[in-house]
Amino acid sequence: MEMEVVVGKVRMSRKEKAERIVEMYEAGYSYKEICEALRVSPKTIAKVLREAEEASERPEIEERLSDFELYLKNLEVRVKRLEERESRVLKLEKDLKRMEQRYEKMKDKLKEVIRAVNNLYGGVSFV
Helix, strand or coil: CCCEEECCEEECCHHHHHHHHHHHHHCCCCHHHHHHHHCCCHHHHHHHHHHHHHHHHHHHHHHHHHHHHHHHHHHHHHHHHHHHHHHHHHHHHHHHHHHHHHHHHHHHHHHHHHHHHHHHHCCCCCC
16 A cells, blocks of 8 residues: 655555545545545545445446356357257258158049059959
8 A cells, every 4th residue: 555654644545545435434424524534525525435336336237247148148059059940940841842742743643543443444443
C-alpha cells in the first residue's frame, strides 16, 4: 500500500480512502460523517460506493455470461444435430418416393399379368 507521510500525519492513498469509505458506509456512518472524517466530498463518496456496487455485481454478471455461453454452445450442438437429422429425413423421403414410384409400376405390371393369366386360362381358379 502506498502512503504519503505529511507532517506527522499519515495520508491515505485513493484506494485506501475508497476502502475506508465503503467500510464506514457499511458500518452505518452518514455521508456527512464520512466527509468530515476522510475529508472527501459527497460526490466522491457516491462515486466510490457506485463503483464498489458495480464491482460486487461483476462476478455474478460474469457467471451468468459464462452460463449463457455454455447454453449457447449446447444449443449450437443441438441445432447441428437437428440439421443432420433433417438432411437424413429428406434423403429418406426421397428414397421412399422412389420406392412408391417403383411400387406403382410393379402394381400396374402385376395387374397386366393377372389379366393375361385370367385371359389365358379363362377365369379358371387354382385350388
